[in-house]
Amino acid sequence: MLAIRPTCENCDKLLPNTSNEAMICSYECTFCKDCVDQVLKNVCPNCGGGFEKSPTRPSGQLLKYPPQKEKVLKPVAINSFLEKNINVDLRER
Numbered sequence: 290m291l292a293i294r295p296t297c298e299n300c301d302k303l304l305p306n307t308s309n310e311a312m313i314c315s316y317e318c319t320f321c322k323d324c325v326d327q328v329l330k331n332v333c334p335n336c337g338g339g340f341e342k343s344p345t346r347p348s349g350q351l352l353k354y355p356p357q358k359e360k361v362l363k364p365v366a367i368n369s370f371l372e373k374n375i376n377v378d379l380r381e382r
């Protein structure tokens with residue numbers, strides 16, 4: 290099941306389930322849209338993959354399957370994944 294994380298891993302911005310700004314990679318690393326576009330250039334700093342918009346869970350199911358409470362905060366420094374993938378199409382990484 291998809292982990293709906295509460296915040297952006299880079300800037301700590303709140304990303305509630307209803308947010309239109311939450312972006313995830315295939316491993317559910319979660320960042321806000323501003324960080325994905327402007328800081329990460331669509332390269333996940335943890336795995337090198339690209340991002341897609343995170344889906345919103347229907348509100349009626351949140352009681353049974355609530356969003357994750359623990360946040361991940363790991364501000365991004367330029368690293369090898371970013372350097373290697375920043376100019377490579379995300380389907381060819």
Ligand SMILES: [Zn+2]
Nearest residue numbers: 297300321324
């Ligand atoms: Zn952010």
Ligand SMILES: [Zn+2]
Nearest residue numbers: 314318333336
């Ligand atoms: Zn990732």
